[in-house]
Amino acid sequence: MSEVRVRFAPSPTGFLHIGGVRTALFNWLFARRERGKFILRIEDTDQSRSTEESIQAILEGLRWVGLDWDEGPFRQTERIDLYRQHAITLFERGHAYWCVCSAEELEARRKEAQAKGLAQKYDGRCRERGITTPGGEAALRFKAPQEGQTVIDDLIKGRVVFENILLDDLIILRSNGYPTYNFSVVVDDALMGITHVIRGDDHLTNTPRQIPIFHALGYAVPRFGHLSMIMGSDKARLSKRHGATSILAYKEMGYLPEAMINYLVRLGWSFGDQEIFSVQELIEKFTFDQVQKSAAVFNPDKLLWVNAHYIRQGEPKRIAELLQPFLAQAGLGDEARAMPAGWMERLVMALRERSQTLVEMAQAAVPYLQQDIPIEDEAAEKFLTPAIAPILGHLAERLAALQEFTKPGQEAAFKEVMERAGLKMGQLAQPVRVALTGRAASPGIFEVIDLLGRERTLARLRKGVERAKAARP
RNA sequence: GUCCCCAUCGUCUAGCCUGGCCUAGGACGCCGGCCUUUCAAGCCGGCAACACGGGUUCGAAUCCCGUUGGGGACACCA
Numbered sequence: 001m002s003e004v005r006v007r008f009a010p011s012p013t014g015f016l017h018i019g020g021v022r023t024a025l026f027n028w029l030f031a032r033r034e035r036g037k038f039i040l041r042i043e044d045t046d047q048s049r050s051t052e053e054s055i056q057a058i059l060e061g062l063r064w065v066g067l068d069w070d071e072g073p074f075r076q077t078e079r080i081d082l083y084r085q086h087a088i089t090l091f092e093r094g095h096a097y098w099c100v101c102s103a104e105e106l107e108a109r110r111k112e113a114q115a116k117g118l119a120q121k122y123d124g125r126c127r128e129r130g131i132t133t134p135g136g137e138a139a140l141r142f143k144a145p146q147e148g149q150t151v152i153d154d155l156i157k158g159r160v161v162f163e164n165i166l167l168d169d170l171i172i173l174r175s176n177g178y179p180t181y182n183f184s185v186v187v188d189d190a191l192m193g194i195t196h197v198i199r200g201d202d203h204l205t206n207t208p209r210q211i212p213i214f215h216a217l218g219y220a221v222p223r224f225g226h227l228s229m230i231m232g233s234d235k236a237r238l239s240k241r242h243g244a245t246s247i248l249a250y251k252e253m254g255y256l257p258e259a260m261i262n263y264l265v266r267l268g269w270s271f272g273d274q275e276i277f278s279v280q281e282l283i284e285k286f287t288f289d290q291v292q293k294s295a296a297v298f299n300p301d302k303l304l305w306v307n308a309h310y311i312r313q314g315e316p317k318r319i320a321e322l323l324q325p326f327l328a329q330a331g332l333g334d335e336a337r338a339m340p341a342g343w344m345e346r347l348v349m350a351l352r353e354r355s356q357t358l359v360e361m362a363q364a365a366v367p368y369l370q371q372d373i374p375i376e377d378e379a380a381e382k383f384l385t386p387a388i389a390p391i392l393g394h395l396a397e398r399l400a401a402l403q404e405f406t407k408p409g410q411e412a413a414f415k416e417v418m419e420r421a422g423l424k425m426g427q428l429a430q431p432v433r434v435a436l437t438g439r440a441a442s443p444g445i446f447e448v449i450d451l452l453g454r455e456r457t458l459a460r461l462r463k464g465v466e467r468a469k470a471a472r473p
Numbered sequence: 474g475u476c477c478c479c480a481u482c483g484u485c486u487a488g489c490c491u492g493g494c495c496u497a498g499g500a501c502g503c504c505g506g507c508c509u510u511u512c513a514a515g516c517c518g519g520c521a522a523c524a525c526g527g528g529u530u531c532g533a534a535u536c537c538c539g540u541u542g543g544g545g546a547c548a549c550c551a
Contacts, residue, residue: 011551046550103549110548117474120547139549157478166476166547174549181551205477205546228479228544235543263485266500270486273499292486294479295544302485302501312514353514414510429510441512 004036005195008062008069009185011043012054015246016061018298019200019230019238022264026227027198028067029265029286039192040072043185045178050077061247065257066279074192076184083179086187086217087140087172095216096172098134099126099141121168140173142183142213150208155196155225155288162208170209186210190219198225201295225288228268228295238298254326254357256314259307267296276309308356319352319361320344326362327369335369347451350443367437368451373460375438380467383431383440389468391421392431396461405454407446435464 008024010016031038042058044050059073076083090096099122106122113120127143144167152160172183179187185206189197204226214221232242239245250260262277269292271277271285311319323344327336336344347368348361355361367373375384398413399405418428429445436448436457449457 009551013551043551049550099549106549114474119475121475137549160477162477168547171549176549178549180549185551200545201478202545203551206551208477226478231544233484237544266485268485273487275485275500289490292479296486297484299484299501305501308514354512425510427510433511439512443512445510 002195004031004034005039005193006031006036006198007039007041007072007189007192007194008067009041009043009188009199010058011046011049012051012058013046013049014054015248016058017238017245018247018264019245020058021061021065021067021247021260022230022267023198023200023227024062024067025065025261025264026269026286026291029282030196030198030288031070032283033286036195037070038067039074039194040069041074041076041188041192042072043076043181045076045080045181045184047077047178057246057248064251065247065260071192074188076179076188079184079188080178082191083184083187084173084177087179087183090142090172090213090216091140093216094143096140096142097127097129097169098131098138099169099171100129100131100134100136100138101126102137119166121166124169127169137175139171139175141169142172142216144169144209145212150211152204152207152211152224154204155198155223156228156291157204157226157293160204160207162205164208164212167209167212172213182206182209183213186213186217186219189222190214190217194222196223196225198227201226201228225291227291228293230267231295231297233297233299235295235297242298254359254361255303255307256310256322256358259303259310262310263303263306267298268292276306304356311355311358311361312352314352316345316348316352319348319358323348323358323361323365326358327365330362330366332362332366332369335371336365339369343451346447350447350451354441354443367439367442368448373438375434375464375467376440379434379438379440380471383434384464384468384471385431386469386471388431389465391417391423391428392435392461392468393465394420395428395432396458396465399454399461400458407450410446410449431464431468432461435467436460 006027008027010020028038030036040062042055044055055073062069087096091098109123110120122141126141131138145164146167148164150162150164150167152162154160170182171180173179207224211221230238232238247260251257258279261279261282265277265282266275269286269290271290277285324333324336327333347365351361351364355364395413395417398417399410402409402413414425414428417423418425421428430440433442433445433448434440436442436445436452442448452460
């Protein structure tokens with residue numbers, strides 16, 4: 001049984017987007033499950049549009065989501081000679097011919113054909129010219145078969161049949177000596193021993209163009225699997241118009257890589273009713289026959305839910321580490337680092353049930369890290385009233401008098417103050433919450449006290465008393 | 474225009490291959506409730522779909538044909 005070899009072959013003409021990551025993920029999962037190889041190949045033969053920056057963004061994006069590759073990254077621009085050699089071989093064997101039609105002529109003919117409602121296909125006028133050594137600019141065209149059918153037994157779509165009469169004589173070598181996509185892919189897939197070509201749906205019609213090239217070159221044809229596209233809420237193909245589509249943008253928005261993986265895999269693949277999968281589980285369970293044939297709409301709300309799930313379930317220590325850059329961005333990096341060991345983990349445990357992203361968590365962390373906190377007007381108006389001032393003052397006294405500043409003592413203090421004032425927990429806790437955090441919503445009040453510690457708790461409580469006294473009745 | 478792919482709640486999907494167990498299940502979101510020191514989380518409940526039309530069959534979400542709708546491809550881009 002030969003080894004499974006799959007590849008992810010992005011073109012570096014922009015950032016790595018969500019759809020690309022999903023394609024890479026399905027390839028990677030299949031490779032890992034089959035104990036095969038996952039190969040990374042950069043298709044940068046478009047000189048004018050490829051950038052080094054894009055290449056780096058692709059590598060960084062893949063690393064972030066944990067899709068490690070076994071071979072590569074190979075770059076097609078470093079393999080140009082290989083393509084030329086193969087192209088010449090094809091010419092020598094009579095499978096290709098020189099074409100001297102200019103790009104302008106071709107464009108004009110194409111437009112004319114379109115206007116007349118005819119097939120937009122090369123008319124083959126250079127096919128029989130038998131040019132052996134082109135004088136000026138010339139491109140090499142592949143002689144596509146014009147009879148019979150090309151059948152694909154697709155891993156996902158099933159049997160797909162194309163009539164060869166529809167096949168165009170594709171240019172395989174441009175007049176500038178560079179190979180075109182449909183040719184370099186075939187040469188690389190063949191030479192790299194790719195056994196399964198798993199790629200986007202948009203390549204399905206390229207497949208019947210590529211298969212004859214494999215044949216002409218005398219190489220084995222790999223198996224193909226075409227994944228459906230991911231669309232935006234307007235059912236149009238996902239693009240910049242739909243907001244963040246770069247995988248790294250999600251990192252910056254505070255999403256966890258495992259959440260991205262989990263969400264993306266469920267976009268088109270399923271395992272019964274299960275929603276949450278660890279990567280290990282995915283490797284064990286992933287199969288192509290559970291991959292959906294139809295396109296899927298990207299749903300940001302569900303991604304958010306998955307992310308919140310992983311924030312809640314994650315190791316507090318790790319979440320705390322991942323949170324650090326977001327705190328730094330909020331100007332609280334130094335404060336966070338100054339906290340005693342284990343404190344950040346307690347903070348994470350207190351905030352994780354209320355944070356859907358790390359950005360949200362960083363915002364929620366402000367009252368516990370910042371020295372002076374603003375008190376939201378609406379919250380103060382509602383809860384820091386003159387009537388509550390003496391009661392808060394009393395609570396501050398009781399807390400200050402505690403021998404040990406621990407939860408049982410704090411609870412006793414609250415209880416005593418409540419009884420004396422004839423208040424219920426909610427009536428006391430809300431004003432305290434506003435005084436301590438400046439907000440009307442927060443983790444449990446004793447968790448807040450624990451995070452703030454004795455000094456800050458007492459200071460903020462006293463400050464709250466002043467604010468309450470000064471409030472309009 | 475030509476060719477190709479696709480079609481279950483608003484969205485992701487189970488079920489379809491191997492018709493009856495489907496008065497179509499789960500998840501996100503939404504609505505209501507419970508819990509409760511707030512907000513969440515959690516739990517319980519609700520709303521909501523087999524695109525349409527023919528066939529095949531005792532019986533079709535499931536098989537076949539057509540229609541409609543959506544997507545993709547038709548470059549010296551990838």
